[in-house]
Amino acid sequence: DAGITQSPRHKVTETGTPVTLRCHQTENHRYMYWYRQDPGHGLRLIHYSYGVKDTDKGEVSDGYSVSRSKTEDFLLTLESATSSQTSVYFCAMGHPEGGELFFGEGSRLTVL
Amino acid sequence: KQEVTQIPAALSVPEGENLVLNCSFTDSAIYNLQWFRQDPGKGLTSLLLIQSSQREQTSGRLNASLDKSSGRSTLYIAASQPGDSATYLCAAYSNSGYALNFGKGTSLLVTP
Numbered sequence: 001d002a003g004i005t006q007s008p009r010h011k012v013t014e015t016g017t018p019v020t021l022r023c024h025q026t027e028n029h030r031y032m033y034w035y036r037q038d039p040g041h042g043l044r045l046i047h048y049s050y051g052v053k054d055t056d057k058g059e060v061s062d063g064y065s066v067s068r069s070k071t072e073d074f075l076l077t078l079e080s081a082t083s084s085q086t087s088v089y090f091c092a093m094g095h096p097e098g099g100e101l102f103f104g105e106g107s108r109l110t111v112l
Numbered sequence: 113k114q115e116v117t118q119i120p121a122a123l124s125v126p127e128g129e130n131l132v133l134n135c136s137f138t139d140s141a142i143y144n145l146q147w148f149r150q151d152p153g154k155g156l157t158s159l160l161l162i163q164s165s166q167r168e169q170t171s172g173r174l175n176a177s178l179d180k181s182s183g184r185s186t187l188y189i190a191a192s193q194p195g196d197s198a199t200y201l202c203a204a205y206s207n208s209g210y211a212l213n214f215g216k217g218t219s220l221l222v223t224p
Contacts, residue, residue: 033211035214041216042217043201045211058211090155099161100158100161101146103156103157104155106153106154
């Protein structure tokens with residue numbers, strides 16, 4: 001059991017289309033994160049959540065929104081996808097202050 | 113903002129060599145530092161977590177050290193194997209931030 005899963009794993013969409021990525025965890029972690037990974041930039045934080053309905057922005061949050069209605073689910077939404085949002089998106093869980101972060105397998109998004 | 117740098121960006125060594133990967137960070141007020149491994153097309157796997165009160169952590173052939181005063185961490189891999197080929201990422205969590213800040217990684221190739 002991976003403990004944290006992402007869906008979909010791969011998606012191709014067109015510019016201007018809304019896209020939602022889902023992150024699901026079974027470990028009851030309070031903190032969850034969305035990162036994007038791009039060549040030359042490494043991993044950058046998009047948004048994070050510190051509890052149900054409690055979210056905050058990261059360093060690259062423009063064009064993204066998130067929601068967390070249940071502890072186990074953290075959704076990332078691109079309201080109107082752009083080509084610059086083509087990336088690999090990673091979800092993570094765990095509180096970095098106290099311990100390790102655990103990552104999902106990633107969702108590869110291509111915006112044409 | 114915590115800046116994390118990893119040197120070298122890429123490294124190729126023959127099997128059996130001992131090697132050191134370097135990580136530096138700008139904010140010495142860190143809670144912890146975590147090393148990850150990432151295989152192509154995969155998520156991040158946590159290797160070692162060093163809390164700010166610790167100087168090193170060991171797991172099998174891996175040893176990670178932390179020197180907060182100099183802003184540096186090293187990952188030592190003993191007796192490298194082809195299966196160690198992957199990208200290694202370090203990430204620091206400081207008390208001036210809210211999430212892990214990542215370096216861009218070192219791509220390691222161990223040749224038979």
